Amino acid sequence: MTGKIWLQLIGIFCSLKDSSLEETGVLDCLDKEPDYRYLVYAGEFVYLQCSPSKLLIKAEKNTVEWFIQKPDRSLKEVKRRNDLIIHDNGALQISTLERNHSGTYLCRMKNLCRKMIVRVEGKENCSTYGPKSFFFRITEAPTTLSCPSLSCQGDIKRNVTWYRNETFANVTSKNRFSVKINNNDIQFSELFTEDVGIYTCDYVFHDSSEEEWIMRATIQVSVDIPDTEEPPKILSSSNGTEIPAELGKPTELKCRIHFGYERYFNPVIKWTVLHPEVKVEHSGGRNLCLNNTSGLTGYECLFTIKLDKVTKNDLLTIFQCYAQNSVGNVTTTFKLSKKESDVVFLIYILSASVALLLVTLICAGTVYVYWVEIVLLYRHYLSKDETIGDNKDFDAFISYATQTSEYGEEITDNFCNNYEDERFATQLLPSVLEDNYNYKLCILERDILPGGAYVEDIAKIIKRSRRAIFILSQRYITGPRLFELQAAITCSLEEQDSLKLILIKLKPFKEPESLPHIVKKALRALPTVSWKGDLNSKPAHTSKFWKRIRYYMPVKKCKENVRI
Incomplete structure (x- = not known):
């Protein structure tokens, strides 16, 4: 009774398994024509892809299944074992091909089913089969890689396709400028450790029955550099170094060593303690060896021993x-010296640091406060006259609100305010800048003859000037002379560093809503100097206001020495 039950269970399991295969659509592949026919040679390493790489990239992990067709047309699912491995991207890896690997393989991925025939032949049929592995040194570039099976099908010219690793990525890409395909061979102009891997080459040929086969071969490429020819080097500390240590306190002795690159790196590092009466070797301690950033020029090792007291x-x-490598060895010695705790020395160091900090802050504050004076002093004694040879006629163009408008209409309101603007521009500015500092100012009513196209003349005069000074007030901001500021801004953008604008805020003013955007932007960006003096008193040309005006003016030598 028990035997019958087990037979029924086995039958149910087999029927469920067969129905599962039918649901996946794998059984439908048995009667279809093969999608691929591969010819490979025994003893080789090979990858088989289930689908073109574009589809494989989109596939989720563990969604690809592989099956092998038995002689009785039943299917056996491929499970992971030593010679058969299914990668996450769906590729089937056969580590070492044998004749019993010949047969029909089916794979399923989602709703896709592929059928392929694999035929394994002995290499006795191809005596010219190339090597299946290469070991290149970095210094051997440029290097050429040829498809090993290309000569096995005669001298007929083939079109070879190359892939790299199980992802079946194209060998050449935009990011790999050192790799090119030339006459079916891979050419490396430079070799890197990233070039290691399995390279697969495919080409199509037809057998005697005119069936189309894909000849597939693989090459294992390893890249390395020559082993070092030098012994290790001690990086720190140098021979005979004395290390301060406090009695009764723990301390560490560190030895930093550089080893040249070796493919089989097996260093020997040890400490030797030479007491007055005994010699003790310590191979323990903490040993940390790391590759350098490129991983090819060697290793840096830090060997440390700790004294608890x-x-x-x-x-x-x-x-x-x-320290020792396969080439030679190197030795360095250390000694401990008594370190005294010196509180007074610490106080001296702390006091000097505080004093230095205070001096630095005082110097920085002095420079910040007297920066304008420092610059003027430097200009007076060391700077060259920058007005020589610049083909400019005036040092500064003066723009201000006049008593009358540009069209001869008398202005009656705020007459005193307008008159104050004109007094500042035509009397005070020249009395300081021209009489004391040899600057040549351009005042329209004084220096330019009337007539002509006024707007065009203003632009030309501004371009003939090194600076443009604007006396700002409520009357100026809302008056017709504002266009001179607009013209100067345009000229400064065209002239770049040649023309600079200076704003003098004579009196507070309110910006009207109709003020052009370019003027609003200039009022916030250009240097502005506020006037707080008295027009009725004698001007002190050495005051802070006039120093700031001179700071923005061009460097020009005075006829005689003046006070800074």
């Missing part, structure tokens, strides 16, 4: 660091 006997001891 420094004793007087340790001060008489010589510590020796020994």
